Amino acid sequence: MRWTKSSFSSTGATCVQVRAPRAGVIEIGDTKNPTGPTLTVPNDDWGYFLDRVARGTTDFRRLRAEFLPDGGFTLTDTAEPGSPVLVYTKAEWDAFKLGVDAGELRIGNPRGVLVS
Secondary structure, eight states, X not given: OOOEEOTTSOTTOOOEEEEOSSTTEEEEEETTSTTSOOEEEXXXXXXXXXXXXXXXXOOOSSEEEEEOTTSOEEEEETTSTTOOOXXXXXXXXXXXXXXXXXXXXXXXXXXXXXXX
């Protein structure tokens, strides 16, 4: 099972990465930390999060993005106490957002770039 990231992430650049480890869930990671912590959430929660990102709203549910002063963001799973906090840069947010706007990283048909 391979990770996919936004096609707007330049070659070699880091980004949000996703994969489906089993039916009904999505796993979210960070390409700059390939063996690091991940978040695993139901497909519906991932889809809801992507819809909010595409609309530019912050009425998140289970997955919560908190924006940092430098333009980066953190991603947490509010339904799992003590779950890891993934930290991304502004460039990673920009590439992720463009990918979301283009319809990439959706469940069932994640398009984008396979992470090697």
